[in-house]
Amino acid sequence: MSELVNPTVNTRPIALEIENLVVGVGKTGAGKKIIDGISLQVREGETLCVVGESGSGKSVTSLSTMGLLPRDSLKAIGGSIKLVGEDVLQATDRRLRELRATTMAMIFQEPMTALNPVVTVGKQIDEVLRTHTNLGAGARRAKILDMMEQVHLPDVKRIFASYPHRLSGGQRQRIMIAMALVLEPKLLIADEPTTALDVTTQAQILKLIRELQKDHGTAVLFITHDMGVVADIADRVAVMRHGRLVETGALKDVLSAPTQDYTRNLLSSVPSLIPRAAREEVGFNPVVLEANELGKVYRERSMFGKPREVHAAQDVTLTLRKGRTLGIVGESGSGKSTVARCIVRLIDPTSGGIRLAGREISDLSRHALQPHRKKIQIVFQDPYRSLNPRITIGESICEGPINFGTKHSVAMARARELLELVGLPPDAVSRYPHQFSGGQRQRIAIARALALDPEVLVADEAVSALDVSVQAQVLRLLDDIQTRLGIAILFITHDLRVAAQICDDVAVMQHGRVVEQGPAAEVLANPQQPYTRQLLDAAPGRGWDFSNFRAVDGSAAVPAAV
Amino acid sequence: MLGYLIRRILAAIPVMGVVALFVFLLLRLTPGDPAAIIAGDNATPEQLDRIRTQLGLNEPLYTQFFSWVWRLLHGDFGTSLISNVPVLQMVNQRIEPSLSIALCVMLVSILVAIPLGVIAAWKHGTWIDRFVMALSVLGFSVPVFVIGYVLVQVFAIELRWFPVQGFRSISRGFGPFVERITLPTIALSFVYVALIARMTRAAMLGVLGEDYVRTARAKGINEGGVLFRHALRNAAVPVITVIGTGFALLISGVVVTESVFNLPGIGRLTVDAVLARDFPVIQAMILLTSGVYVGVNLLIDLAYALLDPRIRY
Secondary structure, X not given: OOOOOOHHHHOOOEEEEEEEEEEEEOOOOOOOEEEEEEXXXXXXXXXXXXXXXXOOOHHHHHHHHHOOOOOOOEEEEEEEEEEOOEEOOOOOHHHHHHHEOOOEEEEOOOHHHHOOOOOOHHHHHHHHHHHHOOOOHHHHHXXXXXXXXXXXXXXXXXXXXXXXXXXXXXXXXXXXHHHHHOOOOOEEEEEOOOOOOOHHHHHHHHHXXXXXXXXXXXXXXXXXXXXXXXXXXXXXXXXXXXOEEEEEEEHHHHHHOOOOHHHHHHHHHOOOOOOOOOOOOOOOOOEEEEEEEEEEEEEEOOOOOOOEEEEEEEEEEXXXXXXXXXXXXXXXXXXXXHHHHHHOOOOOOOEEEEEEOOEEOOOOOHHHXXXXXXXXXXXXXXXXXXXXXXXXXXXXXXHHHHHOOOOHHHHHHHHHHHHHHOOOOHHHHHOOHHHOOHHHHHHHHHHHHHOOXXXXXXXXXXXXXXXXXXXXXXXXXXXHHHHHHOOEEEEEEOOHHHHHHHOOEEEEEEOOEEEEEEEHHHHHHOOOOHHHHHHHHHOOOOOEEHHHOEEOOOOOOOOOOO | OHHHHHHHHHHHHHHHHHHHHHHHHHHHOOOOOHHHHHHOOOOXXXXXXXXXXXXXXXXXXXXXXXXXXXXXXXXXXXXXXXXOOEHHHHHHXXXXXXXXXXXXXXXXXXXXXXXXXXXXXXXOOOHHHHHHHHHHHHHHHOOHHHHHHHHHHHHHHHOOOOOOOOOOXXXXXXXXXXXXXXXXXXXXXXXXXXXXXXXXXXXXXXHHOOHHHHHHHHOOOOHHHHHHHHHHHHHHHHHHHHHHHHHHHHHOOOHHHHHHOOOOOHHHHHHHHHHOOOHHHHHHHHHHHHHHHHHHHHHHHHHHHHHOOOOOO
8 A cells, every 4th residue: 555655744743543443333332343443544734535335434433533423322442543642532521522623623414404503603603612712702703703704605794693594505514614623623524524515516615625724734534435526635545345444545546556446346436427428329219208398486475575486497398219318417406306306297387398208298187197107207316215114115116007907916026027127136025125225225216117117217316325336236227227128218417427427418407497408428528508517617526537547638637635 | 573473463363253253152052042051940031031131142143242252352251140240350360379370380390391301312211211201101190189189198287398278379478379389389290390301302302313413512512512502492392382282271270289279270260160050251261261372372483483593484
């Protein structure tokens, strides 16, 4: 394992040194070892990215450092975690509380829930100062406002007095960062801090963390599952799997010459931003789905004054042919899910038309729509919540066909076939959702959708909740099913990498409108609209071609975090 | 906020109107001649006639209703058929014991139950948690009269620390008031402590798993601050609801406690009125009870809005 040979970083004092950390399940830690002998080191002014898939133990490592492990279920039973020389595993509760925010601080994944909803954000930052310093009210306020300026929040005085729900996700994460850094800790732990954010916001937050790190010389332990983010922010990388360290080294070394198979696989699973070549259209493929100037307006009734109107979708026109995949790409609030739900008629569009297999369905009543429902099926984002936990997989898959008059025994036989098709054992029919992993559940959800032999499959962020290696498998499965069954797929995603690899055509949405649409190879390789360009520029890790272990020519191949 | 308050008060008017209509019809729609029902089986025709005129039964129904409402709005709730005392005066005499008991019980319950619930949630799964939960099961399951008589036996009869029964107005001295209100307050508090502690524990358990609680701990705040400043305020909404409805229940009368401790409260007034078919008093009690509920619900909603800035008004 080669370390980064950068004299300016390598000679700086060590802020965090984890040695042989072991964390076990249970009050005494006697159960299964979640972390099994991890050793890490972060120097001041350096960013170490801990990367791994779910269950790798990366978050447990960071919580151990903060002393925030849930007391009755996890316990550190071996090794040491030295924070500027002091072992936090041996520290008393009181000492730990003193160290938090002053010497080590943490920011979390979900800015939407990490702030107390009933306290103004200014007060929440103030609490840090009141707990750890003796500053007077005026001095504290001045310090907070200064810190809020440093994280580039606009109109700081107004935001100081705002409640969290008045702020956007990006603004909330800035507040979290301000709160973490206001006392200039030596170590900042960032646990997936940009995962819940849109790409453009993510790019800004990453830039901010780099900037503040440079100004304050903070050591950053950055937890992420996203190789793109790693490429953009890390000095060094540590790859974790099943509670063990797989590989550690300088960013460039790990990305360009991984020594371990697991790292190789992980990198190969990252979808490339370069769009795949468009598939040739074999003969004439009939149009199976058309959306014509589709619109959805939400009206908020108000007791006094005019009702407020929100245009969730406006003038959306799309065409999808048999056997093709159309991607709808956009950030949160762009209206992509609204369009998907209108097309499936889970919600009713306020204007425009939807033609499904040549039949106008936008104005059909619920009853008249029923026979057409089987032609279009949807797979949702969260496989943990989209399957009914109380009924077996088989019953879940059969429910649709039985509603359309198929005999139970026939439907069950078909369910077995479908499970095989999606790569699961046929006897899974008698099991329950909790017995399967996230990726398996998404396969089940796909089997359920296919049970009705639909002509169109709508995948609403269907791979977003999955780890990259699992994501790659599910994407391959969708591709395979499409080739075999000739199904048309409407693929809703926020992830440009995924879109580049699976879509024939893409439509980019912003503020409820389609801003650009065309063949994926053109739109994503040569965007015409500024918004599309902005999205592509913000995509993390665009300097790297991960699966080929090399930097992409002509762009910022050198990581910006130097 | 003020606009919200006004809107809510305006919205309470139709509710009270419906209640008033129901109360009015209660008497009129009872089968048979209301006057005969009121007067009882042995009434003379003259008595019946007097009652009819007094109730305005000879007028059309809607006229009767509006003139009745009009009188209500002027504080005229009629006269008791039994004692011939104006109903308003009867209620006024009885409201102080009931209000005193309600306020004392709520105060004691909140002060005891909320810390208990918070600690039980904090020490979730330990003997402290189980102890609090056992206590709350006990509070629910032992009837209030049992607790009441035990308290009277031990503290009033054996130890002679408190008088056995009765009520003394606070205007006649704080000492005697406290002396007489203590035992009934304790007796009634048991069930409310149980209820509020349970609700607090459940709400706190939900909130303690939230991300912002972890954030608060990551800031290095001590556990007291985490529990009371961050968690409790977020857990407050369901707890406030229970406290509010509990308070309304208390005001509208707690017959058993009033009987055990011989308190001249609203509860016994209501029971006496029902047993004696004293319709004007019954009507007044229904109106009072509904009014209290509407008022308490309004207060609960205002408390929501104050506690949680996300609730829009």
